[in-house]
Amino acid sequence: MHQFLQASTLLFFVCAGLVQAQDKGTLNPPPLAPLSNPLDANTPAKALFGRATTAAPLEPEPFGFYSKGCLAGAQALAPDGPQWQAMRPSRKRNWGHPELIRFVERFAPAAAQASGWPGILVGDMAQPRGGPMLTGHASHQLGLDADIWLKPMPAQRMSRAEREEVSSITVVRADRLDVEPTAWTPGHQAVLRTAAMDAQVQRIFVNAAIKRALCRTASGEPWLRKIRPEHGHDYHFHVRLFCPPGAAKCTVQDPTPEGDGCDASLDWWFTDEALHPKPSGVPPQVLTLVKLPPECRHVLDVR
Numbered sequence: 600m601h602q603f604l605q606a607s608t609l610l611f612f613v614c615a616g617l618v619q620a621q622d623k624g625t626l627n628p629p630p631l632a633p634l635s636n637p638l639d640a641n642t643p644a645k646a647l648f649g650r651a652t653t654a655a656p657l658e659p660e661p662f663g664f665y666s667k668g669c670l671a672g673a674q675a676l677a678p679d680g681p682q683w684q685a686m687r688p689s690r691k692r693n694w695g696h697p698e699l700i701r702f703v704e705r706f707a708p709a710a711a712q713a714s715g716w717p718g719i720l721v722g723d724m725a726q727p728r729g730g731p732m733l734t735g736h737a738s739h740q741l742g743l744d745a746d747i748w749l750k751p752m753p754a755q756r757m758s759r760a761e762r763e764e765v766s767s768i769t770v771v772r773a774d775r776l777d778v779e780p781t782a783w784t785p786g787h788q789a790v791l792r793t794a795a796m797d798a799q800v801q802r803i804f805v806n807a808a809i810k811r812a813l814c815r816t817a818s819g820e821p822w823l824r825k826i827r828p829e830h831g832h833d834y835h836f837h838v839r840l841f842c843p844p845g846a847a848k849c850t851v852q853d854p855t856p857e858g859d860g861c862d863a864s865l866d867w868w869f870t871d872e873a874l875h876p877k878p879s880g881v882p883p884q885v886l887t888l889v890k891l892p893p894e895c896r897h898v899l900d901v902r
Contacts (some may be wrong), residue, residue: 603726621834624689624763632731644886647899648730652691655728655898659697661741662805662892664850665839667892669895670729674700678762682718684752686762692723692732696742696844699724702799703745704839712792714786717754720767723833728898731886741849743840747794749787750834773810774867778812779817789812792884794838795822802855804829804837823859828868848892 616794631650659672673694680686685693711718738744748767772781795803807828817823842849867873888896
């Protein structure tokens with residue numbers, strides 16, 4: 600349970616930063632300035648992993664936990680597939696463990712068939728060597744997380760400029776108490792159900808209003824157990840895969856609770872405490888390389 604609580608706390612602290620994934624990109628991103636002393640033990644790990652531009656040439660393996668780890672042997676998702684398009688290429692977060700790449704490749708056509716959408720838009724996955732990101736996420740460090748936009752893929756192929764500029768849509772009402780009826784469609788439920796039915800999916804994070812809407816129409820369905828409420832996530836949902844078979848140094852997350860999650864535990868997310876949280880006064884943890892699994896130093900340094 601401690602891993603889940605740690606991840607949930609970190610996600611809470613960065614919930615305001617989650618919107619950064621919706622920030623527009625650029626065709627010519629300026630290069631990051633070199634670090635003055637990258638060997639300093641106090642250098643944030645995100646500054647190191649955020650500057651990696653290639654995958655670690657090792658066998659694919661995740662090390663650590665989703666919010667405290669790294670990835671060897673990552674693969675890049677192709678910008679275009681039969682039923683997907685990858686967004687914000689300038690962010691260079693289209694990398695993942697091969698299991699995540701295979702998930703997108705099978706999920707996209709299944710989601711399109713179930714929903715009637717032309718396909719899906721894929722947002723942030725992981726960096727070339729995983730690890731902490733400079734902005735926007737506490738997790739996505741193992742190459743086992745992917746953000747799927749709640750905006751259907753257009754029928755036409757978007758240009759590079761469009762992929763940097765086009766925004767997703769929010770399906771959550773302004774008061775955050777329910778979905779926006781003019782935006783939420785049966786297609787959204789079909790896409791989420793398709794993702795949750797995949798055996799490799801461990802859990803899916805959505806805005807609590809989306810969970811509430813699903814509970815009205817799918818209460819009691821076994822797949823609903825994987826759909827978990829979380830702050831933010833009003834214009835995309837976050838898919839998390841299980842640790843791959845044989846990944847001995849991937850820290851397993853606790854199983855999702857029993858039941859469909861449509862009980863009193865969901866009600867808390869619509870209280871004033873949840874909707875208008877008070878600042879904790881505790882600064883977010885700054886991860887340095889020494890706080891990550893020891894294998895991450897090799898993942899970062901190998902050429």
